[in-house]
Amino acid sequence: MAQEIPVYLFTGFMDSGKTTLVNETLFENDFAEGGKGIIIMCEDGDVEYDLEKLKTVNFQVVTIDSEEEFTEEKMKEINLQYLPEQVFIEYNGTWGMDKILEMNLPKDWIIVQSLATVDSTTFEMYMNNMRAMMQEQVFSSDVVIFNRTDDNTDRGKFRRLIKTINRKAQIVYERKDGTIDERPEELPFDINQDIIELSDADYAIWYMDAMDNYKKYDGKKVKFRALVYNPDKLKKGIFVPGRFAMTCCIEDVTFIGFKCKYDKENEIPHKSWIDITAEIRVEFAREYKGKGPVLYPISIEPAEKPEDELVYFT
Numbered sequence: 001m002a003q004e005i006p007v008y009l010f011t012g013f014m015d016s017g018k019t020t021l022v023n024e025t026l027f028e029n030d031f032a033e034g035g036k037g038i039i040i041m042c043e044d045g046d047v048e049y050d051l052e053k054l055k056t057v058n059f060q061v062v063t064i065d066s067e068e069e070f071t072e073e074k075m076k077e078i079n080l081q082y083l084p085e086q087v088f089i090e091y092n093g094t095w096g097m098d099k100i101l102e103m104n105l106p107k108d109w110i111i112v113q114s115l116a117t118v119d120s121t122t123f124e125m126y127m128n129n130m131r132a133m134m135q136e137q138v139f140s141s142d143v144v145i146f147n148r149t150d151d152n153t154d155r156g157k158f159r160r161l162i163k164t165i166n167r168k169a170q171i172v173y174e175r176k177d178g179t180i181d182e183r184p185e186e187l188p189f190d191i192n193q194d195i196i197e198l199s200d201a202d203y204a205i206w207y208m209d210a211m212d213n214y215k216k217y218d219g220k221k222v223k224f225r226a227l228v229y230n231p232d233k234l235k236k237g238i239f240v241p242g243r244f245a246m247t248c249c250i251e252d253v254t255f256i257g258f259k260c261k262y263d264k265e266n267e268i269p270h271k272s273w274i275d276i277t278a279e280i281r282v283e284f285a286r287e288y289k290g291k292g293p294v295l296y297p298i299s300i301e302p303a304e305k306p307e308d309e310l311v312y313f314t
Contacts, residue, residue: 005108006086009100011137012117013093013126017147019047021117022088024178026057035085038062040078042070042092059088067095072104079106097136116141120149120173123158138165147174149181156185156205160313163208191220195277198224204245204311207256210280214293218282222295223275225303229257230270239265241276241295243311253310259285260295268300275303 010018036058116137126134173181189202226241242257278295
Protein backbone atom coordinates (compact mmCIF):
# COMPACT_ATOMS: atom_id res chain seq x y z
CA MET A 1 0.00 0.00 0.00
CA ALA A 2 1.44 3.37 -1.06
CA GLN A 3 2.24 5.87 1.65
CA GLU A 4 0.25 9.09 1.69
CA ILE A 5 2.23 12.21 0.90
CA PRO A 6 1.17 15.14 3.14
CA VAL A 7 0.62 18.45 1.37
CA TYR A 8 0.68 21.71 3.34
CA LEU A 9 -1.03 24.60 1.57
CA PHE A 10 0.05 28.17 2.36
CA THR A 11 -2.21 30.95 1.07
CA GLY A 12 -2.21 34.73 1.37
CA PHE A 13 -1.40 37.83 -0.62
CA MET A 14 2.15 38.71 -1.60
CA ASP A 15 4.23 39.94 1.35
CA SER A 16 1.72 38.53 3.85
CA GLY A 17 4.42 36.31 5.34
CA LYS A 18 3.99 32.96 3.52
CA THR A 19 7.70 32.37 2.85
CA THR A 20 8.63 33.32 6.40
CA LEU A 21 6.02 30.89 7.74
CA VAL A 22 7.29 28.07 5.51
CA ASN A 23 10.84 28.70 6.75
CA GLU A 24 9.71 28.74 10.39
CA THR A 25 7.76 25.53 9.87
CA LEU A 26 10.73 23.75 8.32
CA PHE A 27 13.55 24.94 10.54
CA GLU A 28 11.83 25.55 13.87
CA ASN A 29 9.06 22.95 13.99
CA ASP A 30 11.06 19.93 12.78
CA PHE A 31 8.78 19.24 9.83
CA ALA A 32 11.84 18.41 7.78
CA GLU A 33 12.28 15.21 9.78
CA GLY A 34 9.38 13.77 7.81
CA GLY A 35 11.68 13.00 4.84
CA LYS A 36 12.69 14.71 1.63
CA GLY A 37 10.35 17.34 0.35
CA ILE A 38 9.69 20.12 -2.09
CA ILE A 39 8.37 23.67 -1.86
CA ILE A 40 6.24 24.60 -4.85
CA MET A 41 6.67 28.38 -4.99
CA CYS A 42 4.04 30.23 -7.00
CA GLU A 43 5.20 33.84 -6.51
CA ASP A 44 8.32 35.84 -5.63
CA GLY A 45 8.02 37.96 -2.48
CA ASP A 46 10.47 40.08 -0.53
CA VAL A 47 11.74 37.07 1.43
CA GLU A 48 13.74 34.48 -0.51
CA TYR A 49 14.57 30.87 0.28
CA ASP A 50 18.12 29.93 1.20
CA LEU A 51 18.60 27.02 -1.19
CA GLU A 52 21.78 25.80 0.49
CA LYS A 53 20.09 25.81 3.90
CA LEU A 54 17.13 23.92 2.47
CA LYS A 55 19.51 21.22 1.25
CA THR A 56 20.46 20.53 4.88
CA VAL A 57 16.88 19.38 5.53
CA ASN A 58 16.57 17.61 2.17
CA PHE A 59 14.18 20.14 0.62
CA GLN A 60 14.20 21.70 -2.85
CA VAL A 61 12.29 24.59 -4.40
CA VAL A 62 10.21 24.21 -7.56
CA THR A 63 8.98 27.41 -9.20
CA ILE A 64 5.67 27.84 -11.01
CA ASP A 65 5.60 31.16 -12.86
CA SER A 66 1.98 31.46 -13.95
CA GLU A 67 -1.51 30.27 -13.11
CA GLU A 68 -1.74 28.65 -16.54
CA GLU A 69 1.29 26.52 -15.67
CA PHE A 70 -0.30 25.31 -12.44
CA THR A 71 -2.02 22.25 -13.88
CA GLU A 72 -2.66 18.64 -12.90
CA GLU A 73 -0.17 17.55 -15.54
CA LYS A 74 2.51 19.86 -14.11
CA MET A 75 1.94 18.51 -10.60
CA LYS A 76 2.27 14.93 -11.85
CA GLU A 77 5.46 15.87 -13.68
CA ILE A 78 6.90 17.42 -10.50
CA ASN A 79 5.93 14.35 -8.50
CA LEU A 80 7.70 11.99 -10.89
CA GLN A 81 10.81 14.20 -11.08
CA TYR A 82 11.30 14.77 -7.34
CA LEU A 83 9.45 11.85 -5.69
CA PRO A 84 8.75 13.97 -2.59
CA GLU A 85 7.71 12.54 0.77
CA GLN A 86 6.08 15.83 1.76
CA VAL A 87 5.01 18.89 -0.20
CA PHE A 88 4.67 22.57 0.74
CA ILE A 89 2.70 24.70 -1.72
CA GLU A 90 3.18 28.47 -1.41
CA TYR A 91 0.14 29.47 -3.46
CA ASN A 92 -0.21 32.75 -5.30
CA GLY A 93 -2.69 35.00 -3.51
CA THR A 94 -4.19 36.29 -6.77
CA TRP A 95 -4.96 32.85 -8.21
CA GLY A 96 -8.39 31.33 -7.73
CA MET A 97 -8.58 28.96 -4.75
CA ASP A 98 -11.02 26.71 -6.58
CA LYS A 99 -8.22 25.76 -8.97
CA ILE A 100 -6.15 23.96 -6.35
CA LEU A 101 -9.02 22.80 -4.16
CA GLU A 102 -10.80 21.11 -7.07
CA MET A 103 -7.63 19.83 -8.75
CA ASN A 104 -6.86 16.11 -8.90
CA LEU A 105 -3.48 16.16 -7.22
CA PRO A 106 -0.96 13.38 -7.92
CA LYS A 107 -1.80 9.99 -6.48
CA ASP A 108 -1.27 9.83 -2.70
CA TRP A 109 -0.91 13.63 -2.34
CA ILE A 110 -3.26 14.66 0.48
CA ILE A 111 -3.80 18.24 1.64
CA VAL A 112 -3.53 17.77 5.41
CA GLN A 113 -3.48 21.41 6.45
CA SER A 114 -4.20 24.79 4.90
CA LEU A 115 -2.70 27.90 6.48
CA ALA A 116 -3.52 31.48 5.51
CA THR A 117 -1.17 34.34 6.36
CA VAL A 118 -2.64 37.82 6.73
CA ASP A 119 -0.79 41.11 7.15
CA SER A 120 -2.76 42.77 9.94
CA THR A 121 -1.75 46.24 8.71
CA THR A 122 -3.48 45.75 5.33
CA PHE A 123 -6.26 43.30 6.24
CA GLU A 124 -9.09 45.82 6.46
CA MET A 125 -8.03 47.48 3.22
CA TYR A 126 -8.14 44.13 1.43
CA MET A 127 -11.49 43.29 3.02
CA ASN A 128 -12.90 46.61 1.81
CA ASN A 129 -11.46 46.49 -1.71
CA MET A 130 -10.85 42.80 -2.49
CA ARG A 131 -13.31 41.08 -0.19
CA ALA A 132 -14.16 38.14 -2.46
CA MET A 133 -10.50 37.26 -2.98
CA MET A 134 -9.72 37.55 0.75
CA GLN A 135 -12.72 35.42 1.64
CA GLU A 136 -11.61 32.73 -0.81
CA GLN A 137 -8.23 32.43 0.89
CA VAL A 138 -9.70 32.21 4.38
CA PHE A 139 -12.78 30.10 3.67
CA SER A 140 -11.02 26.73 3.53
CA SER A 141 -8.09 27.47 5.87
CA ASP A 142 -7.52 25.45 9.01
CA VAL A 143 -5.37 28.18 10.52
CA VAL A 144 -5.38 31.93 9.89
CA ILE A 145 -2.25 33.74 11.07
CA PHE A 146 -2.41 37.50 11.53
CA ASN A 147 1.16 38.76 11.59
CA ARG A 148 2.72 42.18 12.28
CA THR A 149 0.22 42.83 15.07
CA ASP A 150 0.76 45.22 17.99
CA ASP A 151 -1.15 46.39 21.05
CA ASN A 152 -3.40 48.55 18.85
CA THR A 153 -4.53 45.69 16.64
CA ASP A 154 -8.28 45.12 17.03
CA ARG A 155 -8.00 41.37 17.45
CA GLY A 156 -11.65 40.98 18.38
CA LYS A 157 -12.80 42.66 15.19
CA PHE A 158 -10.40 40.60 13.07
CA ARG A 159 -11.55 37.39 14.74
CA ARG A 160 -15.21 38.17 14.13
CA LEU A 161 -14.57 38.94 10.47
CA ILE A 162 -12.74 35.64 9.98
CA LYS A 163 -15.29 33.60 11.93
CA THR A 164 -18.14 34.91 9.75
CA ILE A 165 -16.30 33.42 6.77
CA ASN A 166 -14.87 30.28 8.39
CA ARG A 167 -16.18 29.31 11.82
CA LYS A 168 -13.78 26.38 12.21
CA ALA A 169 -10.57 28.29 11.57
CA GLN A 170 -8.01 28.55 14.35
CA ILE A 171 -6.78 32.15 14.60
CA VAL A 172 -3.25 33.10 15.65
CA TYR A 173 -1.91 36.61 16.26
CA GLU A 174 1.81 37.07 15.72
CA ARG A 175 3.58 40.22 16.88
CA LYS A 176 6.07 42.13 14.78
CA ASP A 177 8.93 40.43 16.63
CA GLY A 178 7.57 36.98 15.72
CA THR A 179 6.21 36.08 19.17
CA ILE A 180 2.61 34.89 19.57
CA ASP A 181 0.10 37.21 21.25
CA GLU A 182 -1.85 34.94 23.59
CA ARG A 183 -3.79 37.60 25.51
CA PRO A 184 -7.52 36.86 25.81
CA GLU A 185 -9.72 39.08 23.67
CA GLU A 186 -11.89 41.64 25.42
CA LEU A 187 -15.64 41.26 25.08
CA PRO A 188 -17.96 44.29 24.89
CA PHE A 189 -20.08 42.96 27.79
CA ASP A 190 -19.39 41.74 31.33
CA ILE A 191 -19.88 37.99 31.69
CA ASN A 192 -19.57 38.31 35.49
CA GLN A 193 -22.83 40.25 35.84
CA ASP A 194 -25.65 38.49 37.69
CA ILE A 195 -27.52 38.72 34.40
CA ILE A 196 -25.54 39.37 31.22
CA GLU A 197 -27.57 42.07 29.46
CA LEU A 198 -26.89 42.13 25.75
CA SER A 199 -27.55 45.06 23.48
CA ASP A 200 -28.41 44.48 19.84
CA ALA A 201 -24.83 45.49 19.02
CA ASP A 202 -23.47 42.77 21.32
CA TYR A 203 -25.71 39.86 20.33
CA ALA A 204 -23.72 38.47 17.38
CA ILE A 205 -20.45 38.81 19.27
CA TRP A 206 -21.93 36.98 22.27
CA TYR A 207 -23.40 34.28 20.02
CA MET A 208 -20.02 33.57 18.48
CA ASP A 209 -18.20 33.56 21.80
CA ALA A 210 -20.84 31.31 23.41
CA MET A 211 -20.59 28.83 20.53
CA ASP A 212 -16.79 28.76 20.66
CA ASN A 213 -16.37 28.92 24.45
CA TYR A 214 -19.64 27.51 25.76
CA LYS A 215 -18.14 26.06 28.96
CA LYS A 216 -17.57 29.51 30.49
CA TYR A 217 -21.27 30.33 30.12
CA ASP A 218 -22.54 27.21 31.90
CA GLY A 219 -24.91 28.36 34.65
CA LYS A 220 -24.82 32.03 33.56
CA LYS A 221 -27.97 34.07 33.03
CA VAL A 222 -28.47 36.19 29.93
CA LYS A 223 -31.04 38.71 28.70
CA PHE A 224 -31.56 39.88 25.11
CA ARG A 225 -34.19 40.87 22.55
CA ALA A 226 -34.95 38.07 20.14
CA LEU A 227 -36.99 37.05 17.16
CA VAL A 228 -38.86 33.79 17.82
CA TYR A 229 -38.25 30.83 15.53
CA ASN A 230 -41.05 28.41 16.39
CA PRO A 231 -42.36 26.59 13.30
CA ASP A 232 -44.57 23.52 13.55
CA LYS A 233 -41.73 21.18 12.52
CA LEU A 234 -39.73 21.87 15.68
CA LYS A 235 -39.95 19.25 18.42
CA LYS A 236 -42.50 19.99 21.14
CA GLY A 237 -41.05 21.95 24.04
CA ILE A 238 -38.37 23.59 21.88
CA PHE A 239 -38.08 26.97 20.19
CA VAL A 240 -35.16 29.11 19.03
CA PRO A 241 -34.82 32.76 20.07
CA GLY A 242 -32.30 34.54 17.88
CA ARG A 243 -31.56 37.25 15.35
CA PHE A 244 -30.84 37.61 11.67
CA ALA A 245 -27.17 38.51 11.29
CA MET A 246 -25.40 40.05 8.33
CA THR A 247 -22.07 38.31 7.89
CA CYS A 248 -20.45 40.28 5.08
CA CYS A 249 -23.08 41.85 2.83
CA ILE A 250 -26.84 42.26 2.57
CA GLU A 251 -27.03 39.17 0.32
CA ASP A 252 -25.46 37.08 3.08
CA VAL A 253 -27.90 37.14 6.00
CA THR A 254 -28.41 34.16 8.28
CA PHE A 255 -30.47 33.41 11.41
CA ILE A 256 -28.39 32.72 14.52
CA GLY A 257 -29.90 31.48 17.74
CA PHE A 258 -29.68 28.86 20.48
CA LYS A 259 -31.86 25.89 21.31
CA CYS A 260 -34.31 26.87 24.05
CA LYS A 261 -36.29 24.37 26.12
CA TYR A 262 -39.70 25.76 27.10
CA ASP A 263 -42.88 23.76 27.67
CA LYS A 264 -45.16 26.69 26.67
CA GLU A 265 -43.54 27.31 23.31
CA ASN A 266 -46.91 27.10 21.56
CA GLU A 267 -47.93 30.30 23.40
CA ILE A 268 -45.14 32.25 21.66
CA PRO A 269 -46.03 33.07 18.04
CA HIS A 270 -43.53 32.23 15.33
CA LYS A 271 -41.62 35.37 14.21
CA SER A 272 -42.79 37.41 17.19
CA TRP A 273 -40.39 39.64 19.18
CA ILE A 274 -39.60 38.96 22.82
CA ASP A 275 -37.29 40.04 25.62
CA ILE A 276 -35.97 36.81 27.08
CA THR A 277 -34.04 36.20 30.29
CA ALA A 278 -32.68 32.67 30.48
CA GLU A 279 -30.20 30.45 32.22
CA ILE A 280 -27.58 28.81 30.03
CA ARG A 281 -26.84 25.14 30.57
CA VAL A 282 -24.23 23.21 28.62
CA GLU A 283 -25.82 20.04 27.28
CA PHE A 284 -25.47 17.60 24.43
CA ALA A 285 -27.76 18.66 21.60
CA ARG A 286 -28.31 16.92 18.30
CA GLU A 287 -28.60 20.32 16.65
CA TYR A 288 -25.04 21.17 17.75
CA LYS A 289 -23.69 17.69 16.94
CA GLY A 290 -22.20 17.72 20.42
CA LYS A 291 -22.32 19.84 23.53
CA GLY A 292 -23.38 23.45 23.44
CA PRO A 293 -25.40 26.18 25.18
CA VAL A 294 -29.08 25.41 25.76
CA LEU A 295 -31.37 28.16 27.12
CA TYR A 296 -33.87 27.67 29.96
CA PRO A 297 -36.17 30.71 30.17
CA ILE A 298 -36.60 32.57 33.47
CA SER A 299 -38.90 35.18 31.95
CA ILE A 300 -40.29 35.96 28.49
CA GLU A 301 -41.98 39.29 27.70
CA PRO A 302 -43.46 40.59 24.42
CA ALA A 303 -41.23 43.25 22.84
CA GLU A 304 -41.27 45.83 20.07
CA LYS A 305 -39.49 45.11 16.82
CA PRO A 306 -36.11 46.92 16.92
CA GLU A 307 -35.41 49.74 14.49
CA ASP A 308 -32.72 47.62 12.84
CA GLU A 309 -33.73 43.94 12.78
CA LEU A 310 -30.24 42.82 11.77
CA VAL A 311 -27.26 42.29 14.06
CA TYR A 312 -23.63 42.42 12.98
CA PHE A 313 -20.40 40.62 13.74
CA THR A 314 -18.30 43.78 13.60
